[in-house]
Amino acid sequence: MKNSSRRGFMGIAFGAVAGVGAVASLYAMKKSWDPLPSVKAAGFTTLDMSIYQEGVMVTEKWRGKPIFVLKKSADFVAKEQSNPDAVARDVQIGDDHFMIAIGLCTHLGCIPAFRKDSNDFKCACHGGEFDASGLVTMVPPPRGFDIPPFKIDGNKLVLGEAGPEWQAMKDNGVTL
Ligand code: FES
Secondary structure, three states, X not given: OHHHHHHHHHHHHHHHHHHHHHHHHHHHHHHHHOOOOOEOHHHOEEEEHHHXXXXXXXXXXXXXXXXXXXXXXXXXXXXXXXXXXXXXXXXXXXXXXXXXXXXXXXXXXXXXXXXXXXXXXXXXXXXXXXXXXXXXXXXXXXXXXOOOXXXXXXXXXXXOOOOHHHHHXXXXXXXX
């Protein structure tokens, strides 16, 4: 009798420990599945565009893809005006101008590196190059960087939502 009640106690104790362990591991698994805090439901990522500095290329993430965010300098914006293809890709938020692009080479999908000194991008895989507007300056990439769907919301940019500015780019063949 004494033995059987001891076995019963041990069973309950083991069960409780196993239960706590299972809950803890489920919690840890769920945490690893959860999106980053910057990623909202349904694959939207909202960027606060007031935090970026001129000429500093920042790689953000949207739906697992690298997103290049480059705030252009006033000099660069002035120079860009003579190139309608570059102007067509420009994302203006308030007085600031940005290059926003999916950071994957349009040749075979490598991630090009930003070269601060020349203010452009070089793809190490096959030598493709892109300027700071996202246009191809050296083949083999067949087109400029693709531009993710975006919506301008005050000084925020919502990636994953197709606003009128992005829709116009798509309709005009600026991006796929
Ligand atoms: Fe970039 Fe080929 S993948 S040049």
